[in-house]
Amino acid sequence: MNKLIRQEIFERFRTANPHPTTELNFNSPFELLIAVLLSAQATDVGVNKATAKLFPVATTPQAMLDLGLEGVMEYTKTIGLYKTKSKHIIETCRILLDKYNGEVPQTREELEALPGVGRKTANVVLNTAFGQLAMAVDTHIFRVANRTRIAPGKNVREVEDKLMKLVPKEFLLDAHHWLILHGRYTCKAQKPLCERCIINDLCEYPAKTVP
Structure with missing residues (x-):
């Protein structure tokens, strides 16, 4: 061509x-990161249904940690591989608080170091949340x-x-x-x-x- x-x-x-733009619903880079983590082998529609209930009660890493693993799984159980994804969410939130003051990092290397975040997820966040060419x-x-x-x-x-x-x-x-x-x-x-x-x-x- x-x-x-x-x-x-x-x-x-x-x-x-x-x-x-993406068909995932989000209001912040953190919410987008969580939505994309949940979207592997799942539809955007299915993820949006789950996050419509999850995000109002946990819109920050600390709030997500406060829910605990069992609490997060209550909101994500309709999504495939939800147990593994929920563990990744909890671990990711802990790292965001410990290393990045609760903010989502803006480099591919830092994003890919987060649990459950591969190159594709990192690229979505870099492009859609931060306006980077990815x-x-x-x-x-x-x-x-x-x-x-x-x-x-x-x-x-x-x-x-x-x-x-x-x-x-x-x-x-x-x-x-x-x-x-x-x-x-x-x-x-x-x-x-x-x-x-x-x-x-x-x-x-x-x-x-x-x-």
């Missing part, structure tokens, strides 16, 4: 959705990048690196939101909705369902 086509793709995404490659982005040929790669890190290199800089801050939403609602895994896709004439997917 040449860079003019890539430019046009992101121009269309921006025109259709000028201010994209690409959180999930299954949707991996599929869209490969299927359209915007930035094909054999693994998520390769796709991330290619996107960071190939997406025009003016679009980088919002690119991962556009790609996630496109994969979630249009370029679906089983039955992509090519007939309503705003980039179907630019996409290089050989099995697309429109000419």
Whole structure:
């Protein structure tokens, strides 16, 4: 795919959705971090249902610690792997208080050192909470990048690196939101909705369902 086509793709995404953001509900970097920790192998809808009850009673690391592990699990038990995720939340809150005065750190290295926080989670927080240029490659982005040929790669890190290199800089801050939403609602895994896709004439997917 040449860079003019890539430019046009992101121009269309921006025109259709000028201010994209995550579908996770949050009001602070801390709440976003907790929501993303809970979101692994879970839907944003499911996480939002849990955090709608959790955040009003625990919107800071200290308040979360005050709930205790059992208390946190009461709010997260509807989410897959909730016991492990709840332990990570408690451990993370303890570290935030001990090392960062209760604030969420703003570097990838510090974020990835927190329990349960991998590169993708760190990238979401860096991008969405702190406005840093970062690409959180999930299954949707991996599929869209490969299927359209915007930035094909054999693994998520390769796709991330290619996107960071190939997406025009003016679009980088919002690119991962556009790609996630496109994969979630249009370029679906089983039955992509090519007939309503705003980039179907630019996409290089050989099995697309429109000419």
